[in-house]
Amino acid sequence: MTILTILTSPDKPRPAVFDRLGDDAEVRWVEADTLAAALPGSDALLMWDFFSTALEDAFPTADRLSWVHAASAGVDSLRFRRLVDSDVTVTNAHGVFDQAIAEYVLGVVLMFAKRSVESLELQRDHVWHRRETETVAGTRALVVGTGGIGRRTARLLRAFGVDVVGAATHARAGDADFSRIIDSAHLGEHLSSVDWLINAAPLTDATRGMFDASVFAQLPSTARFVSIGRGASTKTDDLLAALSDGTIAGAGLDVVDPEPLPPGHPLWDAPNTLITAHLSGDTEGWTDRLAQQFLTHWDRWVAGEPFPQTVDLRAGYVPSET
Incomplete structure (x- = not known):
């Protein structure tokens, strides 16, 4: 009989729709x-606890595993050598979080442009203070990472009149969502006129620590940094220094390093900084959407049909079709 193992944690819900998995397999929670x-003996593994790193140590006991599904967009915890070199097919939550995270980025951009945090502070202090705000139309965004999340972000920003350039592993022109795509290896050459630097990149060897002092120094002092990719792609001390000395004008951070950010960490008090708890994709019903996506994949797998997309673990993401 087919065996499905589901890795969970005490705080993770067990969706009732998963009950039907028992019709096709022995399910091990x-x-x-x-x-x-x-x-x-397990044929498939669902990483329902998608933050867990337990698979790397446990993987040597997997004697029959052919498919791993991560209920997350990021797959950095699965990029260990034994799995990368294996024949195991890996899928992820590709597409589930695109709209929610793109809306979060747009919200952060608008919050900075319209000085919303300052307005809330003035309201709390009962202060009536008229001042100018910014318009986002005509500004320029550079989105590092041109996968589904980066592309959906580009579409929303473009609808507000923002010129959006993408950064990926290969430069190219004529893209449907970006005015152009630059080679991320040459990121520094394209930062001098950027208003919004957006990290939507997967965590790979190439992107770990990518956003460092040299990157922030090449941005205009009026630029803001928005990060929804992975915290480890940013050098926290460099970002903190850039915010503190005015090298950049602000940051919206849904991911940080370390994560969770410890109480008392100086990043909490960095000027013009919004920090949220890795929640940009967690809109109402998100766990139901993750469950439904897995069930759709499960039905394909049971029927012997191909998945709509798979993860290239060596690259660290689902290859773009564009």
Whole structure:
């Protein structure tokens, strides 16, 4: 009989729609400390606890595993050598979070342009203070990462009149969502006129620590940094310094390093900075959407049909069709 192992955690909900998985398989619900014992004989693994790093240590016990699904957009916790070199097919939550995260980015951009945080502070202090705000039309955004989330972000920003350039592993012109795409290896050459630098990149060897002091120094002092990719792609100390000394004008951070950000960390008090708890994709019903996506994949797998897309673990993301 087919065996499906589901890695969960005490705080993760168990969607009722998963009950039907038992019609096609033996389902093993496990937590990180029992994953290794459950993997022998397992044909498929659902990483429902998508923040867990337990699979790397448990993977040697997987003697029959052919498919791993991560209920997340990022797959950096799965990019360990044994899995990368294996024949196991990996899928992820590609597409589930695109709209929600793009809306978050747009909201941060508008918040900075319209000085919303300052307005709330004035309201709390009962101060009537008229001042000018900014318009986003005519500004320029550089979105690093041209996958589904980056593309949806570009579409929303373009609808507000923002010129959006993308950065990816290869430069190209004539893209449907970006005015052009630059080579991210030459990021520094394209920063001098950027108003909004947006990190939507997967975490790979190339992007780890990408956003550092040299990048921030090449931005205009009026630029803002918005990060919804992975915290480790930004050098936190460099970002903190850039915010503190006015090298850049502000930051909207849904991901940070370390994460969770410890109480008392100086980034909490950085000037002109909004920090949220890695929640940009967590709109109402998001776990239901993740569950439904997995069930759709499951039905394909049981029927022997191909998945709509798979992850290239060596690259660290689902290859773009564009």
